[in-house]
Each structure stands twice: as C-alpha cells, then as structure tokens.
Amino acid sequence: MSCNPTTNCINCLSTMSFSDISSVISSPPVSRRSSISSTSSSSSSSSSSGASSVDDGSMSLPPKGHFETFDALEQHAQTHAQNHAYAIITIRWKKRYKTKDSTFRKYTIGCYCTTKYRDRMKRPCRRQRSTLKTDCQFSFHALQDADGFTLKHRDSVQYCQHNHGPTTTPAVHYQHRRLHSDALKQAKALIATRLEPKYVVLILATTLEIPPIAQDIYNLAQ
Numbered sequence: 001m002s003c004n005p006t007t008n009c010i011n012c013l014s015t016m017s018f019s020d021i022s023s024v025i026s027s028p029p030v031s032r033r034s035s036i037s038s039t040s041s042s043s044s045s046s047s048s049s050g051a052s053s054v055d056d057g058s059m060s061l062p063p064k065g066h067f068e069t070f071d072a073l074e075q076h077a078q079t080h081a082q083n084h085a086y087a088i089i090t091i092r093w094k095k096r097y098k099t100k101d102s103t104f105r106k107y108t109i110g111c112y113c114t115t116k117y118r119d120r121m122k123r124p125c126r127r128q129r130s131t132l133k134t135d136c137q138f139s140f141h142a143l144q145d146a147d148g149f150t151l152k153h154r155d156s157v158q159y160c161q162h163n164h165g166p167t168t169t170p171a172v173h174y175q176h177r178r179l180h181s182d183a184l185k186q187a188k189a190l191i192a193t194r195l196e197p198k199y200v201v202l203i204l205a206t207t208l209e210i211p212p213i214a215q216d217i218y219n220l221a222q
Contacts, residue, residue: 055162059086061140061153068148070107077109077140077151078175085166086138087112087173096144104146110139112173113164132172138162170210177212179204179220187212191221 062080067073074090081088089112096106113136137158143150153160170176179187183204190200197217205211 054165056165059084059138059162059166061138061160062151064151064153066148066150070142070144070149073142073149073151074109082170082176085168085170086162087167087170087175089114089175091139102146104144106144107142107149108139109142110159111136111162112175113162114139134164136163171213174216176210177216179212179216183208187217187220191217197221 060080062077065073065076067076074088077088088109091108091110091114093105093107096104098104113132113134115133116135138161139159140154141152143152167173187200187204190203197214200217201211201214
C-alpha cells in the first residue's frame with residue numbers, strides 16, 4: 001500500500017518527486033508571486049508619489065468590544081482585517097497606569113503598512129519594489145484594565161482611513177499566512193524529515209484556507 005503524503009507516512013515524502021506529491025493533492029496552491037509583486041509595487045508607487053488616499057471605504061475599523069485577553073482582541077481585529085483586505089500589527093505600547101499589584105498598558109495597533117519606507121542603500125538605486133510601507137496612519141487602541149482589554153477607536157479622522165487601497169489577496173500579508181496549533185506542529189514535523197519547503201507548502205495547502213509560501217517554511221526551519 002502506497003503512502004498518501006496528506007494522511008500517512010511522512011518519512012516516505014523525502015523519496016518522492018515534486019510531481020508525485022502534486023499528483024496526490026487535488027488542489028495545489030496557486031502561485032501568488034504576481035499578486036504579491038503587483039500589490040507591493042502599487043504600494044511603493046503610492047508612497048513615492050505622495051498620493052493622499054486611495055481607500056475605497058471597504059477597509060473599516062474592527063468593531064469595538066471587550067476581551068479577556070490581548071490575544072483574543074488581536075485575533076478579533078486580525079480576522080476583521082483579513083475579511084476587509086488588510087492586516088494589522090502591534091505598533092507600540094506604553095504604561096497606562098499602575099496599581100500596587102499590576103501595571104496596565106495601552107497598546108496602539110494599526111495597519112501593516114504603517115511607518116515610512118527607508119532606503120538602506122547608500123548609493124542611488126531603484127526603490128525596493130517589495131515594500132508595503134506607505135506611512136499609513138490607520139490605527140486603534142487596546143486598553144488594558146483589571147477585567148481584560150477594550151478595543152477603542154481613536155478620535156481623529158486620520159486614524160480611520162488608509163492611504164492605500166485593499167490588497168488583492170490575504171496571502172500578501174504574512175500575518176494571515178501564520179501557522180497555528182496543529183498546522184504549526186505538522187509543518188515542523190515535515191521540516192524534520194528534511195522535506196523541501198515547496199513540498200511542505202503543497203501538503204499544508206490541502207487543509208489550510210491560506211497556506212504559507214515557501215519562504216515562510218524556510219524561515220520556520222532556521
């Protein structure tokens with residue numbers, strides 16, 4: 001009986017060719033190189049040309065709410081961002097207030113495209129085409145208290161709008177490709193067999209809505 005790489009012996013995968021693995025997977029992942037490049041290029045162009053805003057209004061703030069943990073709040077906001085064609089990151093935090101037993105924080109969470117592009121090359125050259133940084137000011141706060149965390153919108157209008165358009169696919173952002181729990185364990189098990197990243201991607205794509213790219217697997221293996 002031959003092994004199925006999605007359900008059976010992982011060790012047998014190392015002896016299979018790329019075409020063999022592809023043949024047993026019904027829906028191999030579609031290449032996103034063009035989507036990522038086009039999105040990154042348009043973001044770079046938008047930033048360099050100084051466009052004020054191309055937000056079509058679809059990339060809204062996540063709904064307000066109170067959450068027991070910061071992870072729950074972040075997951076709530078990230079899911080909303082994924083459904084509205086952008087991604088979020090924690091930009092910074094500072095001390096909100098302190099009691100005898102605890103210190104409570106105020107987190108600023110915003111669009112992944114925050115901060116300005118910084119050219120790290122000393123000599124003149126073309127702009128780095130892969131950057132998504134556009135100095136986007138879209139952001140909100142997560143306020144910690146004794147009962148958990150509250151998602152609060154900022155007052156100024158500049159923090160409610162993006163200065164770029166929606167991304168063409170969630171896979172552009174590594175936040176949406178990030179592996180969790182069982183998928184992370186499976187990826188590490190496949191990596192342990194010295195399987196090439198492209199094979200690992202094919203296998204994970206059978207169970208994940210947004211599978212990682214080969215570079216993600218390579219980074220995980222380091």
